[in-house]
Amino acid sequence: MDTVMVATSQRSFAPHESGTLFLVPTPIGNLQDMTYRAVATLKQVDLIAAEDTRNTQKLLNNFDIETKQISFHEHNTQERIPELLDKLRAGVNIAQVSDAGMPSISDPGTELVAAAVAAQLPVVPLPGANAGLTALIASGLAPQPFYFYGFLDRKTKEQKTELAELAKHPETVIVYEAPHRLVKTVTAIANAVGPDRQLVLCRELTKKFEEFIRGTASEVLDWLATNPPRGEFVILIGGNTNPPVEEQDPLLSQPVEEHVKTLIARGEKPNDAIKAVAKARQLRKQEVYAIYHHLNEEN
Structure with a gap:
């Protein structure tokens, strides 16, 4: 006999016998971007699952938050998830944070959320800072629709394949990159999209040296040739205005x-x-x- 599948409903703020998993964004640079609700939530929960407890402790100290932490990062995901689920089932409220920005967006969190949802434990997201969207709205490129990709593959062959597909997108594409790989990555992007495609580099968002470099792919590469990249970057790739038409069989x-x-x-x-x-x-x-x-x- 076939199993009948039914939709499930989660009312975030209804009474729950279990604890709740709160997804709490943290500032991407400027501590003033921490919301009142985020601070209150981190003070009220029983435990904070942090990507880097030392980094998060600096944030907690700034806002006089004394909640206990537990490490939760990409290297201990499998061992931590059962432990955190057991705590949630026992009524422990947990806040999950990454080092900066939204949990799960190019940061740990996805597997824990999926496991909590599968176990029918409540998951409550808080709004807050996100580097990709912050960059997008000030880029001058079309803000919607957009395509968020995050970090490209570090292997040259795989990255070339990724960029060949991303170059076809009519939407603005959002990519993250570390400063030490930026020139190599922007060069690969320029090779994939052509020298005349619009690019925007967004540097040190929300921080003192926040900067936007706007121009064609070739112009941005020229800028990088005389300006060594420093800080964290978001790369925005203008959409393809003439996407290839696939031949019909x-x-x-x-x-x-x-x-x-x-x-x-x-x-x-x-x-x-x-x-x-x-x-x-x-x-x-x-x-x-x-x-x-x-x-x-x-x-």
């Missing part, structure tokens, strides 16, 4: 039955041909099967 112009017969003639088994035609035409397999076998025709 000529077989799609055939009637469905003829399409199936052509694939069979090429050596496909009938069922495999029917499945392939259904996928190519975004039809149900049963529908293609009925057309091919004339099952819906009146006798």
